[in-house]
Amino acid sequence: RAIKPLIAGRDTIGQAQSGTGKTGAFTVGCLARVDPKLRATQALILAPTRELAQQITSVTKALADFLDVKCHACIGGTAVREDIEKLREGQHVVVGTPGRVFDMANKRHLRLDDLKIFVLDEADEMLSRGFKDQIYDVFRLLPSNVQV
Template sequence: LILAPTRELAQQIQKVVLALGDYMNAQCHACIGGTNVREDIRKLEMGVHIVVGTPGRVYDMITRRALRPDHIKIFVLDEADEMLSRGFKDQIYDVFKTLNQTIQVILLSATMPAEVLEVTKRFMREPIRILVKKE
């Protein structure tokens, strides 16, 4: 499961995943607002390997039982700093609360503000930080 702050970024991630997935037969679906809910449900019920989406639509799919959290092994928060600054904190927590405690969490962020560090404390056990210097 990959969460992104915008529909556009989620669609961009989906394109990359589909391109990579061609070599591995990996199926990917984007769950984003502004698209047909029934189509999302149909795709998820058919089964996909990777779900990319915005927090609101992903949580909606979980509450409708179309997306089954017990099948999710990796949770990626892309542009975490951006998501928190846009006010997605509660929605991210709602999604996270449905996931298994043993899930692997990957948090990607261009900056490390206090809010992002708080999220690492809340969601991650013994997090490993990989910091890249500015060019």
């Protein structure tokens, strides 16, 4: 039920039990909004942990395999230089943790000018784990017309 409003460009809150396909739903929604010809970040997905960000990246890459869409995980604990290089190449979808994503966006390595959709996965957990300020910092850098 969440895919239609996501594809239509409407702000959406998806809430369901574990194992029901939320990640697949918002990933399909993101990929439907991405223009592969535009070499710019068009979808940004924040996750509370490195592990979840890597898992979302794997799902996104698997679904995007036939669409010529690039996806990269910007997470702490990895080489910043590699993130900068990958972002310079142009990534349609960026998945990451709030701290690393904010750092990359604040330093303009992650350009958000063409962003169409912003996803907070496990938003309740991120807000309760103290990421509120970091999420707000990222949110302030987003274009005003971005879908959430």
